[in-house]
Amino acid sequence: MTQNRVPIRRVLISVSDKTNIEMLASGLSRLGVEILSTGGTAKMLEQAGMVVTEISEYTEFPEMMDGRIK
Secondary structure (H helix, E strand, O other), X not given: OHHHOOOOOEEEEOOOOOOOHHHHHHHHHHOOOEEEEOHHHHHXXXXXXXXXXXXXXXXXXXXXXXXXXX
């Protein structure tokens, strides 16, 4: 059954409650997963020393309405 697994290469993290999100993101990062994130979450993860790509940078389209529309 393991031959049917698709490796996770990239994730989008966008949360309002950021409690312990660094633990999830750092675990994914250690596994070589690229992390995309929305503005506030990206800033928090960057402050924790993580490499994060903001979703607006990835899509080349800005967030709207103070980040409520991605």
